[in-house]
Amino acid sequence: MTAGRSRHAQAGYELARRLGTTSRLTYGWRDSDRPASLRTHVARYGPAPAAVPGRTGWLIDVVTEAGLTGRGGAGFPSGVKMRSVARQRGPAVVVANGMESEPASDKDEALLSRAPHLVLDGVALAAAAVGADQVHLALPHDKRWLAAALRHAVTERTHARLDPVPIEVHGLPHGYVSSSESAVISWLNGGEAKPTAVPPRPFERGVDRRPTLISNVETFAHIALIARLGPRWFRRAGLPDAPGSMLTTIGGAVTAPGVHEIEAGTTIGELLELGGADRDASAVLIGGYFGTWSRIADAARLPLAKTALKRIDASPGAGVLLVLPAGTCGVIETARVLAWLASQSAGQCGPCMFGLPAIADDFAQLASCRPQGRVLDRLDRRLGVVTGRGACAHPDGTARLARSALYAFAADVHAHATGRPCLQARRARERGSSARVRMLPIPELAGTRSRP
Amino acid sequence: MNRWLRINPIACTGHGLCAEILPELIRLDEWGYPILPSSQVQEHLLPLAKRAVRLCPALALRLDREAK
Ligand SMILES: Cc1cc2nc3c(=O)[nH]c(=O)nc-3n(C[C@H](O)[C@H](O)[C@H](O)COP(=O)(O)O)c2cc1C
Ligand code: SF4
Numbered sequence: 001m002t003a004g005r006s007r008h009a010q011a012g013y014e015l016a017r018r019l020g021t022t023s024r025l026t027y028g029w030r031d032s033d034r035p036a037s038l039r040t041h042v043a044r045y046g047p048a049p050a051a052v053p054g055r056t057g058w059l060i061d062v063v064t065e066a067g068l069t070g071r072g073g074a075g076f077p078s079g080v081k082m083r084s085v086a087r088q089r090g091p092a093v094v095v096a097n098g099m100e101s102e103p104a105s106d107k108d109e110a111l112l113s114r115a116p117h118l119v120l121d122g123v124a125l126a127a128a129a130v131g132a133d134q135v136h137l138a139l140p141h142d143k144r145w146l147a148a149a150l151r152h153a154v155t156e157r158t159h160a161r162l163d164p165v166p167i168e169v170h171g172l173p174h175g176y177v178s179s180s181e182s183a184v185i186s187w188l189n190g191g192e193a194k195p196t197a198v199p200p201r202p203f204e205r206g207v208d209r210r211p212t213l214i215s216n217v218e219t220f221a222h223i224a225l226i227a228r229l230g231p232r233w234f235r236r237a238g239l240p241d242a243p244g245s246m247l248t249t250i251g252g253a254v255t256a257p258g259v260h261e262i263e264a265g266t267t268i269g270e271l272l273e274l275g276g277a278d279r280d281a282s283a284v285l286i287g288g289y290f291g292t293w294s295r296i297a298d299a300a301r302l303p304l305a306k307t308a309l310k311r312i313d314a315s316p317g318a319g320v321l322l323v324l325p326a327g328t329c330g331v332i333e334t335a336r337v338l339a340w341l342a343s344q345s346a347g348q349c350g351p352c353m354f355g356l357p358a359i360a361d362d363f364a365q366l367a368s369c370r371p372q373g374r375v376l377d378r379l380d381r382r383l384g385v386v387t388g389r390g391a392c393a394h395p396d397g398t399a400r401l402a403r404s405a406l407y408a409f410a411a412d413v414h415a416h417a418t419g420r421p422c423l424q425a426r427r428a429r430e431r432g433s434s435a436r437v438r439m440l441p442i443p444e445l446a447g448t449r450s451r452p
Numbered sequence: 453m454n455r456w457l458r459i460n461p462i463a464c465t466g467h468g469l470c471a472e473i474l475p476e477l478i479r480l481d482e483w484g485y486p487i488l489p490s491s492q493v494q495e496h497l498l499p500l501a502k503r504a505v506r507l508c509p510a511l512a513l514r515l516d517r518e519a520k
Contacts (some may be wrong), residue, residue: 195462196462197460197461197462197463253500346464348461349461349462349464349482350461350464350466350483350484350485351461351467351481351483352461354483354485355481355483358483382482382484385481385487386484389461389485389487391461391462392462402476
């Protein structure tokens, strides 16, 4: 018994040493870009601890102690969320959100396609902890190969008799708002993949009107490791108020674009270094298309962590950093993204349905240096009016992006608003096309996304 | 007794009746949808708020007992 336990402790020590602080989820990714088989997964991480019947609360305790926060964008404490589901009466439901509708993010796809069993371990452990008898994994329907890989992983687990509750893999319609939690739940309930009015919140009444735990796939992968190595190990990476590692997608004017695992709270300056950002670049989009433009000079010293970024009204979101190339007009780029975001409205709430196109149109006028009337005053009013008035956060996120562009690109905005194109726009005009200044990925324009 | 007036933005069709009944609390945005600057309903406006809830053609208004 003692010998067994110390061997176990020894194995944990070895594993912790191997994973360090920034190759936890990404351990072994360099060796192969194929999905790790169950056998490879167990060789890497050891088996997941078995759920102890009647003592399911331990996982919620250790996740709470670890201070894990959701990696889906809002950064809500995962332990609190799990507990609020576990406390409700009756069997619960667990949903893993692998939709990754953020066009600039690649981390969920990378994680699912490299380490599917890490996510599935976390999902199965969480299901046992909250008392779930249904488990769903939501993936975008257009990534068929990804769903196939995950279904294969589930089959491996079924043969190994790993999970008492079978994990169901689903392909959902792909749109920016179809991946928000209430939309995923609505779809699983047989409705449309559109956000629904809250309350009720998912933990109160979600799939089949049962208490539902819905979290991002990366969040579940961290849960799988916390269950193995404990909360103190988790906190060896990151900051006290932003513990652990996290996946980021760094893109734009960088030499090493793609997914990187970092310690939470790494400064934006260090991340730009890591991605090999162009030294002449002056602005960065933090958090993705619901995110915040910031001048690199203002953001470089700040850690990519929720509390610290509040100071510049930003948030890590799903961990996206996009570097605006020098010579690309931030106003034009933002106008394109706003037009796309407006097109993604589920068309349910008036202020979103009418307000976002109006805001996108104001920005388009700015971008083309043909403002009608007092465009900046109008924008300011409209951005205030739409905020907080949708059933989901789509209008708020869109308004935040627009507002941050007005601030970060103030000089260019002023030039555009007075009908004088900024330097970048002039260059684009001279080239006779605006095509070349495009930089931010927009799904219809991006064409096929890379696959492993 | 404190009551909070809430709008279900999905159900609301921008009819605008509520703003006619309760201009003290509700104004309309440029697209005709109601804005509720502060959703707590003062005692003397409660009867009107109840009327607005009852008459909303889209059944999009609700009076809640708790702030949230
Ligand atoms: C418009 C919109 C889109 C969203 N898209 C995603 C998504 O693609 N993936 C995701 O995990 N969460 C997404 N979220 C957040 C989810 O609603 C939910 O908060 C998240 O899945 C919770 O997981 P977490 O606690 O692990 O962060 C979106 C939210 C909104 C408002
Ligand atoms: S705010 Fe927009 S995206 Fe969200 S539910 Fe309403 S219409 Fe749909």
